[in-house]
Amino acid sequence: MAARRNLRGLLSTADVGAVNRGRLLQSLIDDGPASRAELGRRVNVPRASIGVIVSGLLADGILQEDEPVPPADGIGKPARPLWFTRTALLSGAVAVSRCCVEIAVVAAGGDVLARRAVAVDTDRGPDRLDQEVLRAAADVLGPFRDRLCGIGLSAPALCSPTEREVVACLPAPGLVGTRLPELLEQLFGVPTLLEQDVRAIALGEKWFGLGRGRRDFAALQFDVGVGGGIMLDGHLWGAHARYTMQLGHTCVDVDGDRCKCGLTGCWETVASLRWLRRAAAVAGIPGGRTTSPARLHRRAAAGDAAAAAVLDRYGDQLAIGIGNLVQLLSLDLFVLHGAVVGAGPDFLAALRAKVLARVMPELATGVELVYSRLDQDSVLLGAAAVVLTRYLGAAA
Ligand SMILES: [Zn+2]
Known part of the structure; x- marks a missing residue:
């Protein structure tokens, strides 16, 4: 259901469906769990249309209905709030820092399903670093290979996200020249996005934190x-x-x-x-x-x-x-x-x-x-948020 927005052309019917799904999921992430009626109000869509979109998301295992909540005014039927399943829309998160790489599998609701931190030597050049990171990534992300929406790779560096290039990195100079974006993509067969760590953190706050x-x-x-x-x-x-x-x-x-x-x-x-x-x-x-x-x-x-x-x-x-x-x-x-x-x-x-x-x-x-x-998880959740943002076509 990847929503790829082509800004130069009209959206196809399939694109519209994907964009609508993306907007509904974005609303849940922005403002928290909500019933179908509440979601309809938030995204300004008739309840019947919301019902069709939600049915698809329930069938795909992306959303689940939580326990009924009585209405605040005590009038009417209890509503069942919708929220992400614990395994919805999995992202791979790879966060490289000065002497360590942290790798995790993160679900859209913010649950971390698997994680590992491995010491790496960032002083010995990009080829060796790439191999160390790939080995660690294979261990953590491998079991989820067929379920990942994408991989977010974060680095404490001056980057070109569009070229997926680390241009300068004062804390870990060995990252300059890394081929990790393309190597991770080849290994796992999903889009891999490079982002500066602090910018990923901002996206992480938007999806999972106080933002x-x-x-x-x-x-x-x-x-x-x-x-x-x-x-x-x-x-x-x-x-x-x-x-x-x-x-x-x-x-x-x-x-x-x-x-x-x-x-x-x-x-x-x-x-x-x-x-x-x-x-x-x-x-x-x-x-x-x-x-x-x-x-x-x-x-x-x-x-x-x-x-x-x-x-x-x-x-x-x-x-x-x-x-x-x-x-x-x-x-x-x-x-x-x-x-x-x-x-x-x-x-x-x-x-x-x-x-x-x-x-x-x-x-x-x-x-x-x-x-x-978000504490110690802020960069990992940020790397996952980079993936979700692109995958849902939201706020990109
Ligand atoms: Zn300076």
């Missing part, structure tokens, strides 16, 4: 690296751009330090764990060189003024870039990922105040900052 039902938001990662993906009007911003954006390497300090990317004053030079650890070490905080926002938070809560000061400065430096995004795109939801999540609720409240202090009052209204709840 569900929201059309405009940014998912921002503050960890060893700094980056983000932006959803605008329900679409991943830059989906058809030549290259993935490099938010962590936008300049926030004209006299700033040289960054590992070769530029100076990048946001990453002042908002990464590397900055935090250096600042903690300079402040004489025990274990500063390997510290984290979580550890500094605990020290600050116990009365360590130096730890509180480092966290406060860290917040100032995160707020510069987030404030710039508010000014640039008028975004009002920022979902934070990475080690920053350990900094605790007080840090988040202070960070929001710092952001609001950096934006014009009109744009400050309603700005929310939240910690992601």
Whole structure:
């Protein structure tokens, strides 16, 4: 039922059916389980038409009817909400990072049916890395080979998703020149899509996380690296751009330090764990060189003024870039990922105040900052969301 939208021509009858199915499933993912009547209201289609589409999705094992729920007003028949079966629309997710590849099989409802993490050596060039990843992928995805809609491959890299090419990768240079997209496609016989990890995370938040039902938001990662993906009007911003954006390497300090990317004053030079650890070490905080926002938070809560000061400065430096995004795109939801999540609720409240202090009052209204709840699964779920987005022809 792959819905391939040909933007230059009319849709065939089969295409229309696939697009309608895709819209209905997108509505479920956006706004949660719903009865046929509720779905009809959401997508503005008569109940009889919804019934035909839903019958097909039930017969195909994509949706199931859950236990009846009495109507809120107590009048009328209890409705049976529709939701995905535990094995609906399986995606393969392959997430390569500096020293590890995580592989999973993810269903459309967000259930992870199989997973494995394997250490890989990203310093020995793409050929060796490709073989290591393929071996691990065969183990995890192999048993699901005939049921996968596609495979999402994520990398912490500057990519060309349309050319399926890793162009530059500071954390794992051995990924440049990888042939994994075509090799995975050959091995499993399904489309394989390459995406930058932080942009995949944004799609993951839309399908499975706090971005569900929201059309405009940014998912921002503050960890060893700094980056983000932006959803605008329900679409991943830059989906058809030549290259993935490099938010962590936008300049926030004209006299700033040289960054590992070769530029100076990048946001990453002042908002990464590397900055935090250096600042903690300079402040004489025990274990500063390997510290984290979580550890500094605990020290600050116990009365360590130096730890509180480092966290406060860290917040100032995160707020510069987030404030710039508010000014640039008028975004009002920022979902934070990475080690920053350990900094605790007080840090988040202070960070929001710092952001609001950096934006014009009109744009400050309603700005929310939240910690992601997808935790360690955010990249894997993001890679699966890349597949679902393309497969259903949704928000692409
Ligand atoms: Zn840089």
